[in-house]
Amino acid sequence: MTRGHTAALALVLVAGAGLVSFGSCAPDSDRRTSAVARPANVAPPPSAPNHFGIGRPASAAEVAAWDLDVNSRGVGLPAGSGTYAAGATIFAARCVACHGARGEGTGTGASAIPRLIGRDPRQGFPFGSDLKYVRTVGNYWPYATTLYDYLRRTMPLNAPGSLRANEVYSLTAFLLAENEIIPRDLVIDAHTLPRVRMPARNRFVPDNRTGGPTFR
Amino acid sequence: MRRSHCALPRRRCPRARRLRNCKSHRLTPTKVLGTPTTALGARSPFVTPARTPTGILTGTSLTPLQDLSGTITPSDLHFERHHAGVAQIDPTRYRLLIHGLADRATVFTLDDLKRFPSVTRVHFVECAGNGRAGYRAPKRELTPQLIDGMTSNSEWTGVPLATLLREIGAQSTAKWVLAEGGDASVLSRSVPMGKALNDALIAYAQNGEPLRPANGYPVRLLLPGYEGNMCIKWLRRLELIAEPNMSRDETAKYTDPLPDGTARQFSFEMDVKSTITAPTYPARIADRGWLPITGLAWSGRGRIARVDVSTDGGRTWTEAELHGPALPKAHTRFQLMWQWDGRPATLMSRAVDETGALQPTRAEFRAKRGPGTDYHYNHIRAWTVDRDGRVYFGADL
Numbered sequence: 001m002t003r004g005h006t007a008a009l010a011l012v013l014v015a016g017a018g019l020v021s022f023g024s025c026a027p028d029s030d031r032r033t034s035a036v037a038r039p040a041n042v043a044p045p046p047s048a049p050n051h052f053g054i055g056r057p058a059s060a061a062e063v064a065a066w067d068l069d070v071n072s073r074g075v076g077l078p079a080g081s082g083t084y085a086a087g088a089t090i091f092a093a094r095c096v097a098c099h100g101a102r103g104e105g106t107g108t109g110a111s112a113i114p115r116l117i118g119r120d121p122r123q124g125f126p127f128g129s130d131l132k133y134v135r136t137v138g139n140y141w142p143y144a145t146t147l148y149d150y151l152r153r154t155m156p157l158n159a160p161g162s163l164r165a166n167e168v169y170s171l172t173a174f175l176l177a178e179n180e181i182i183p184r185d186l187v188i189d190a191h192t193l194p195r196v197r198m199p200a201r202n203r204f205v206p207d208n209r210t211g212g213p214t215f216r
Numbered sequence: 217m218r219r220s221h222c223a224l225p226r227r228r229c230p231r232a233r234r235l236r237n238c239k240s241h242r243l244t245p246t247k248v249l250g251t252p253t254t255a256l257g258a259r260s261p262f263v264t265p266a267r268t269p270t271g272i273l274t275g276t277s278l279t280p281l282q283d284l285s286g287t288i289t290p291s292d293l294h295f296e297r298h299h300a301g302v303a304q305i306d307p308t309r310y311r312l313l314i315h316g317l318a319d320r321a322t323v324f325t326l327d328d329l330k331r332f333p334s335v336t337r338v339h340f341v342e343c344a345g346n347g348r349a350g351y352r353a354p355k356r357e358l359t360p361q362l363i364d365g366m367t368s369n370s371e372w373t374g375v376p377l378a379t380l381l382r383e384i385g386a387q388s389t390a391k392w393v394l395a396e397g398g399d400a401s402v403l404s405r406s407v408p409m410g411k412a413l414n415d416a417l418i419a420y421a422q423n424g425e426p427l428r429p430a431n432g433y434p435v436r437l438l439l440p441g442y443e444g445n446m447c448i449k450w451l452r453r454l455e456l457i458a459e460p461n462m463s464r465d466e467t468a469k470y471t472d473p474l475p476d477g478t479a480r481q482f483s484f485e486m487d488v489k490s491t492i493t494a495p496t497y498p499a500r501i502a503d504r505g506w507l508p509i510t511g512l513a514w515s516g517r518g519r520i521a522r523v524d525v526s527t528d529g530g531r532t533w534t535e536a537e538l539h540g541p542a543l544p545k546a547h548t549r550f551q552l553m554w555q556w557d558g559r560p561a562t563l564m565s566r567a568v569d570e571t572g573a574l575q576p577t578r579a580e581f582r583a584k585r586g587p588g589t590d591y592h593y594n595h596i597r598a599w600t601v602d603r604d605g606r607v608y609f610g611a612d613l
Binding site: 048050051052054055056057058062063066067068069070071072110111124125126127128129130131135137140141142143145146149150153154157160161200203204205206207208209210211212213215216 | 270272273274275276299300313314315320321322323324325328331332333379382383384385394396400401402403404452453455457459461462463464467468471472473474475476477478479480481482483484485487488515517518569571572573574576580581584585586587588589
């Protein structure tokens with residue numbers, strides 16, 4: 001509420017008029033109407049400007065420092081490259097403690113760490129109907145670029161954001177090759193990664209729930 | 217341990233602790249002075265609700281729905297779900313960066329955000345996976361907390377995201393907003409521009425005070441009615457983009473595999489849902505006679521229009537009373553007075569929202585969504601009342 005609103009509210013309350021009409025600067029907020037007329041010496045709430053002039057311009061360096069995301073076209077991928085062999089070494093050193101030696105996952109229930117590697121079943125996409133298949137990078141993830149985006153953000157859990165670009169590319173190459181999606185000799189970089197076609201790419205459909213009486 | 221008229225063990229009685237020989241413990245409250253005022257209020261020592269922390273950074277801690285009344289969840293009992301622990305953020309160092317397809321990439325401090333006109337709204341936040349235990353691993357000894365404790369309801373105050381998007385000059389090519397957290401998971405989700413302009417909030421207060429750290433202090437995104445995962449906590453960056461980012465939590469997770477061999481993506485809205493909170497396990501109905509059947513109903517698509525309660529396993533239904541006003545995308549309390557005759561009974565609730573959506577039975581839900589579906593479990597919850605008054609979950613299993 002602006003100072004003007006507060007003043008208007010106080011005036012009416014002092015006058016004992018009870019319910020007061022007070023709008024909000026936000027166009028989407030609830031507005032109340034009142035049967036009590038606004039006295040002539042009380043101004044209506046002002047309309048809000050589109051631009052308050054609050055905040056300061058972000059520098060290009062500030063944006064670059066935080067602009068982490070990589071999209072499915074590969075926009076945001078940095079320079080650098082990675083190989084299966086280097087990825088295998090990093091995986092053994094940084095990942096197996098949680099994800100297991102073969103990326104099979106560890107733990108159960110609340111402490112379960114996801115399985116990363118596996119293509120079963122080779123046919124179909126039965127995850128909605130058959131609980132025996134575990135979703136992995138290989139059989140479920142629709143975009144390879146997501147691996148880079150996610151690994152860079154937050155892996156490994158005990159040292160998030162600590163991997164250098166070449167290390168992230170290498171881990172990505174390792175996981176894609178172990179899932180038999182790319183050959184082991186493919187170098188992964190900003191050019192090759194967006195071109196990797198994931199097996200589950202066409203399985204994803206937009207939400208068709210709309211509310212209303214039909215349960216979907 | 218010896219007990220007096222005070223139901224507490226003597227070691228937990230606040231008066232007994234202060235006075236030698238615990239004399240006060242045997243006195244009535246009208247004969248002994250009470251305790252002085254305090255800087256922070258505490259619950260009565262007789263009241264000990266608790267979440268369910270697991271000690272795991274990536275885990276959950278659930279709201280004790282069966283211990284609460286009304287609709288507002290006390291802030292310290294709001295459920296927790298973190299992906300890399302609770303971030304501790306110094307508000308003087310906090311910055312929100314908004315950039316991308318906008319005329320002016322801008323940095324806002326916390327004080328900056330508080331200079332904008334704010335709004336205050338009551339909304340639930342619910343994890344998309346809420347209800348998984350009751351569907352995937354049901355057993356009789358489940359409480360409302362263990363089944364549905366990943367929903368909580370608060371009064372939120374903040375700046376409409378639409379106000380900030382006007383402030384920075386969002387361009388018409390911007391169709392999505394990537395929201396990113398400033399915790400160690402740097403969690404990111406793509407939010408459709410329509411939602412961002414409609415009712416999205418950049419929230420800095422919850423139930424009248426600054427957000428709790430576990431709810432994203434100092435600033436979180438609140439998308440009323442959308443899955444909790446999208447309501448990014450410790451919000452540090454918003455990027456206006458032309459197409460969704462396809463981040464991990466909108467592809468590998470928070471998608472719904474269906475029996476037809478597809479997976480539903482961008483399933484943001486939480487379906488209409490209700491759950492009885494009393495009587496439920498582990499409670500026991502002590503005596504025959506009148507008691508309220510009460511619980512919570514909510515929908516990510518608007519207001520709750522009606523809640524029906526059945527005491528015969530869904531054969532017949534009776535409309536419950538709603539504690540008004542039923543606010544949109546908020547918990548709504550329902551109640552039906554019931555005269556228990558000492559015979560076994562099966563209690564159910566089913567909510568209808570203002571779009572006309574009705575909770576499906578467990579069988580209908582399973583037929584449409586399949587046994588492997590992973591989110592949005594909104595089927596009817598059923599409770600058995602045994603002859604001895606004990607109540608158990610899963611009458612419809």
